[in-house]
Amino acid sequence: MEDEAKDMPLVVGIGGTIGGISSTERALRIALDAAAAEGFRTRMFGGADMARLPLYDPRAATRTAEEEAFVACVRRASAVIIASPGYHGSISGVVKNALDLLEETARDEGRPYLADMPVGLIATAYGWQATGSTIAALRSIVHALRGWPTPFAAAINTQLTRFDDEGGASDQAVIDQLRLVGRQVARFAPLAAA
Known part of the structure; x- marks a missing residue:
């Protein structure tokens, strides 16, 4: 079964905050679970993972094991979902730092950056x-990285919606929106590979 799973396409989730499991990570998990239901493997880089990434230095001669693993995983991905909390009207620093690290793929022959890849967005x-404003910033970044933001992006007001430890939320409409993000990246991924 494990060998079969390696042959399944991969959706990488990037998002969260430092300091424990956040609403952002819980939202991202719901979207990734929807992609998994469509037949994809998933890998989430949450706040704890991103906290281990040093500040991106484009002049660094070497990369840490965590940086290399993150970039390698994104290189293998068929689709990506990015989830960020809205900090002062834009994306968080840890999410931006992780996305900056994708500069390591700039000279990749097969697919630089996120070229032609569907990218789901959650704020x-x-x-x-x-x-x-966070969704708008994420769309601009994905365009700069040559990715295809999916038509639907989930914007969640955590003042109104609460997430629980069991993978649910207080508002079924929010769960449905997050699942739609996961389904869209999964359904658009084969088109990008064609």
């Missing part, structure tokens, strides 16, 4: 204003 914030 969580304590209020509506930061969700919209």
Whole structure:
């Protein structure tokens, strides 16, 4: 079964906050589970994973094992889902730092950056204003990385929606939106590979 799983396409989730399991990570997990239900393997780089990535230095001669593992995983991905909390109207520093590390793929022959890859987007914030600006920032970054933001992005106001430890949320509409993000990246991934 493990060998079969290695042949399945991969969706990589990037998102969360430092300091424990966050609403952002819980939202990302729901979206990744929806991609898994469509037949994809998933790998999540949450806040704890991103906290181990040093600040990106484009002039560094070597990379840490954590940096190498992150970049290698994204290189193998068929799709990506990025989830960020809205901090002061934009994405968090740890998410931006992880995305900056994708500069390591700039000269890849097969696929530089996120070229032609479907990318789902999720923003969580304590209020509506930061969700919209965070989604806009994520779309701009994905375009700069040559990826295809999926048509739907989930904007979640954590003032109104609470996530639980069992993988659910207080609002079924939010769960449905997150599942849609996961389904869209899974359904668009074969088109990108064609």
